[in-house]
Amino acid sequence: MVSAEKVRALSELASYDMEQEEMLKHTLLGGTNGPLQTYEAKTPRGVCTLFKTLMTNKCKMDCRYCVNAQCSKRSAAWKYTPDELASTFMALYNKRIVQGLFLSSSIEDPIPSMESILESARLLRAKMRYRGYMHLKILPGSTRDQVERATRYADRVSINLETVSPSHLSEIASNKDFRSDILKRQSWIRHTQSRFKHSRETGSAPTRVSHVSQLIVGINGESDLDIFKLAASEYEHMKLNRMYYSAFKPIVDTPLEKSPAAPIWRQNRLYQLDWLYRIYNYSGDEVQPAFSDEGFLQNMDPKVAIARTTFERPLEINGAEERNLLRVPGIGPQTAKSLAKAREKITSMAALGKHGVVLGRALPFIRINGLRQTTLASFN
């Protein structure tokens, strides 16, 4: 029988990993003397409530920001066996408390620790016939065979980059190697994710596993440009599906407990920039005006910051190409498509509103038939 204390502890200790778009929930469990943390998360299968947990919090690594590191001052250690993890998850799933699993682990020893994750996944998929959402963490130091097996079981796999370069990583985690522990494993994920087709053994999970990673923003002097360049390279070379950005928050009882927190707006502006690059297809060169000479973003929508320096004159809406329309603040992909396809000439701001243009944002950057409106009140 797994104790409720262990279930809660290993779930709470997994909460520092934010590789989903998540919202914390607390669910009261009968007889467990306290709430269990679960997460409402956007996943490739839609929004679902996740049981997010570590297999164990015993770790031999020394990541200076992490409460589970051997150098942190906390000592209580917990561990699931694969049987315990699988049966605990299925009990929560069958009671409809959760709909999916995000399984990670601290690293007692990389290969056995990864094996525990994989055995839990195997039990769930092959023995318990679980067909729902599963996100598995790839541990630094895991083998290529383990990475391949993880991609068979999971909807989503991830390995955290944490920071932007080998030297940055060695400052915050002296026994993790950026290239061999992380980039190498990402390249194995990239190779396996494109060719794997799920077999009968693993059930009806998606045919292509999603690959995500996380960067901690503001942990050791990296600039926003450093972060953006790495993310762009990951999208291009590692075929990453999503990069998650997490503003650094010092955790009590870790060596970095007195380091300053990064402002949350920095994280949010990086998400906006990521969106421009990934969804709006801005090139790396196009986003450069969003950065200061030192490589930092301002606390301003990067699309507006870029438009202010790149629009030499307001864009004539009629006849504009979809690509150029999309670069106007207040015009998203659907609106740009709709405007570019409009058969009738647009003659008023009101007509623009009907296409979905957010007039208050777009106003400084557009013209209609050569005329520019300067105030919302002058729209007809």
Ligand code: SF4
């Ligand atoms: S590997 Fe690093 S980040 Fe992960 S649990 Fe261990 S100390 Fe924490």
